Amino acid sequence: MSTSLRSPAPPTAPNTSKRAFSVAFEHLGKAFPSGRETHHVLQDVDVAARPGEVLAILGPSGCGKSTLLRAAAGLDTASAGRVLIDGTPVSGIDPRCAVAFQEPRLLPWRSVRENVRLGLPRGLPRDEGDAVIDDLLRLVGLTAHAGHRPRAVSGxxxxxxxxARALARNPGVLLLDEPFGALDALTRLQMxxxxxxxxxxxxxxVLLVTHDVDEALHLADRVVVLGRTGPTAPASISxxxxxxxxxxRDRASEVLAELRVQLLGHLGVDAHHPAAR
Structure with a gap:
């Protein structure tokens, strides 16, 4: 088995992004009303992503991974603590962020190009917007399919x-909620x-929510694992x-294989069990 962490570099495009922002969760908690009781989902989550970092968030289903992303985007309000972007508290939907979900959520009556256009900041002149869309379509390999409707392209x-639509606003923070979870295995690797x-x-x-340990290790600079101390306890960072x-990185490296065993252990999975292979 290879010990290298390197694999052939993917093609790159010119760096046209604005400044990347830090994202800090400060003792964040989140609870939801449930009948006469309150359901506590998250408790005392305290972690920060550095500017330009890829931070993966792992954890079992229902532990609040997506809730963290929604709090960062301003789509949900924390019950305790706060979220800071670039040192400024998040209050309401934050224009510094863009979100991509597990499902593409494209408008079926618009072309691929016009769906990407929906992500552009308001007030951008048409010619500047067209140039941004052209660059993004080229970057994601969709130039030849720009005029197609969503039903005419693959998943x-x-x-x-x-x-591309999320990147059209040139965000300082990109929030990805299981963006490749609905894809087949080969397409997922390509994505x-x-x-x-x-x-x-x-x-x-980038804040990336995923259930895939290998995906987290391939993409992230750091991996945050959320866990509970009991079935009904709120999740926190384990x-x-x-x-x-x-x-x-080389997906076959021994270093990543060792880290995979560690992460699976934190998730309560025996890495040597056939189901974990």
Whole structure:
């Protein structure tokens, strides 16, 4: 088995991104009303992503991973603590962030190009917007499919369009909520490499929610694992693991294999069980 962390570098485009922003969760908690009781989802989450960092968030289903992303975007309000972007508290929907979800959520009656246009900041002159869209379509490999409706392209292409739409606002923070979870295995690997290409071209800060340990290790600088102390206890950070080596990494490296065992252990999974392979 190879010990190298390196693999051939993906193609890159010129760096046209504005400044990447830090994202800090300060003792964040989140609770939801549930009948006469209150359901506590998150408690005392305290972690910060550095500008330009790719931070992956792992944890079992229902532990509040997506809730963290929604708090960063200003789509949800924390019950305790706060979120800071570039040192400024998040209050309401934050224009410094862009979000891409597991499903592309493209408008079926618009072309791929016009779906990407929806992400542009308001007030941008038409010719400048067209130039931005051209660059993004080229970056995600959709120039030849720009005029197609979503139903005429594959799931991977639709997800590429979703990423391009998120990047159209030139965000300081890119929030990705299981963006490749609905794709087949091969397309998922291709999309992971595309994300590295995008990050090299526009090195924004990325918060990536995923259930895939291998995906987290391939893409992230650090991996945050959320866990609970009991079935009904709120989730908090159980560990933060730094992934060594520069991206792109060799998926077959022994170093990543060792880290995979550690992460699975934090998730309560026996790495040597057949189901974990």
């Amino acid at each position: 991977g292409m639709a997800q590429r369009a979703s990423l 992971q490499d595309l994300l590295l290409t995008i990050h090299a071209a526009q090195p924004t800060t 560990t933060v693991l730094t992934v060594p080596g520069e991206r792109p």
